[in-house]
Amino acid sequence: MAVTIKDIAERAGVSFSTVSKALRNSPLVQEKTRRKILAIAEEMGYRPNIAARRLVSNKSWTIGVAWHSLHRLTLSLLVTRLNETLEEHQYTTLLSVNRTDKAIEAFLRLQVDAILLFGDGGETTLELPDDPQSPPMLYYGVAGTIPLPTVDVMRGRAIALAVRHLEELGHSRIAYIGGVPERDVLQQVKLASYQQEMRARDWETFTVLVAQMDSQEGYWSAKSLFARSDRPTAVIAGSYDLARGILRAAIESGLRIPEDLSVVGYDLLPFSNGMDQPVTSVGVPLEKIAQTLAHTLLQMIGGESLPPLVTLEPELIVHATTARAPVVEPQP
């Protein structure tokens, strides 16, 4: 059997309730006693039983993250940061890779203090438990998709930012390489924004949609794009990974970046992560997203009323992958 506060109490010659107080740093216990108890607890390898603690306090200090779509770099970085932040607040983050509905079910049984749902395209058909006693849930995705408090990083505005940046540099032949919009609201939003911004300026659209948003796909789709005679002068990528692939394709095709081609990526990852060339990018800084998610979750747990929607304004970070549009030689 595991070491309990009773075991410690016996060894320390005090009652178990004193031990409980000492362990929780209650002021109602003498400093001397406290130190002694702590020492014994340490020595015996005491580990608080979360089950018992939760049972009485109705709190588990645990937050569940439903994350069906593993293997996306950006999300894994986000999860890592989120975890770190919550850890600072004594919370443990648990992930479930089950289908979202099953993940929710599991977390409900575990009585986690809050649940975070990552949008991954499948959430449109999600049936939420209308359980009044369920812990607070937060959705990281597109506002209006499911009836839950939502953190939305305004993917559409980010793309608009990218277009405007390129416009200021004199580009008008701007392509977009991104994920297929079917079944995935997140991609839908980005694509729609691109199309709208281009149409508003009466510019031709160059759209390439990929099934998987990894660098591999970015590479191939960019290749095909560059092979066209009416090659665009700039490309907007729907994800960090896609941008990586596009960059490589450009170099392969003998295109100089940014002289011949400007590239704007999506997602603002911390620099330290990039062993590649830093890319001009739009989006909300990963750090900021993680902080917002963490704090919103903590607020919800604290029972504070909060707006049903938190929007984060995307930013533009300029690096050496964008420059003035190349001058077009007059066609004879």
Next chain:
Amino acid sequence: MAVTIKDIAERAGVSFSTVSKALRNSPLVQEKTRRKILAIAEEMGYRPNIAARRLVSNKSWTIGVAWHSLHRLTLSLLVTRLNETLEEHQYTTLLSVNRTDKAIEAFLRLQVDAILLFGDGGETTLELPDDPQSPPMLYYGVAGTIPLPTVDVMRGRAIALAVRHLEELGHSRIAYIGGVPERDVLQQVKLASYQQEMRARDWETFTVLVAQMDSQEGYWSAKSLFARSDRPTAVIAGSYDLARGILRAAIESGLRIPEDLSVVGYDLLPFSNGMDQPVTSVGVPLEKIAQTLAHTLLQMIGGESLPPLVTLEPELIVHATTARAPVVEPQP
């Protein structure tokens, strides 16, 4: 407050202990009563309180997976399958992305029924809690790295298989592109095997080490390799992702696969996953690994004695990326 068995008991006009039995499908309760209780429980949205259940039964039906290195495709597929299998046995899989030691700590507090440790290079310096009452732990990595029951997929033998396969096809100029061996036992083993097999045959080694084992790196390293005048006729890749990049680099370089270059990958993923060209590969099928891990964990939970080491024999699956070595034109 959440619905408890007492609430159900009241509504059903029975005692709460009868409810408990009914819910657990005990034969000690009349079919009629049982059905009635189940109906009421369903109607009231009853959800068993795991905390309480665990407290009394000392079982949480939960398995913790310590997985610090997210963002590796193969591992995320493995986790997904593992989760599915454990689910069939009523277990919930929880992931922690904390540093391995902190993850263990969290799982211990949660009183999970078992812990699975994924080797990710950092485990060599890991300090295990010498806690006699800790739940069983399993390590998926290289035998002998840490003093824990281990599932080892014999990465070295897999590489040896690859070399032998290529040898039979007449290759001798065989390159290896894989991860750096420092700080990562898994990569160490593969590299060492390659070097040993080559030396045993008195063949020259071509080794390219990459920091990240993704397709991006595979691409670049292969490019540099193919640019050499003494280009090898075959390449062994240390991971699935690397192989993808290598394939692309080959195509880019105008090399025909498999006529000009044979490629062998590592990791046996289910076909459905590959939207790319299927690659001749070595390794233990992902499905088999997942099954083994799941069953070993269940055995450990069941208290069954088990060998401290389970080894899985790698296989060779031949696809159209390997063929007889090209005939070398005699140099004048």
Next chain:
DNA sequence: TTGTATGCGTTATCAT
């Protein structure tokens, strides 16, 4: 077949 009583490890509310 059903109900009663007890205990799991912890926190919190009382006494002392």
Next chain:
DNA sequence: ATGATAACGCATACAA
């Protein structure tokens, strides 16, 4: 400042 006691929700041995 410390200790005794109840309560959290559930499972189970035992009584009815």
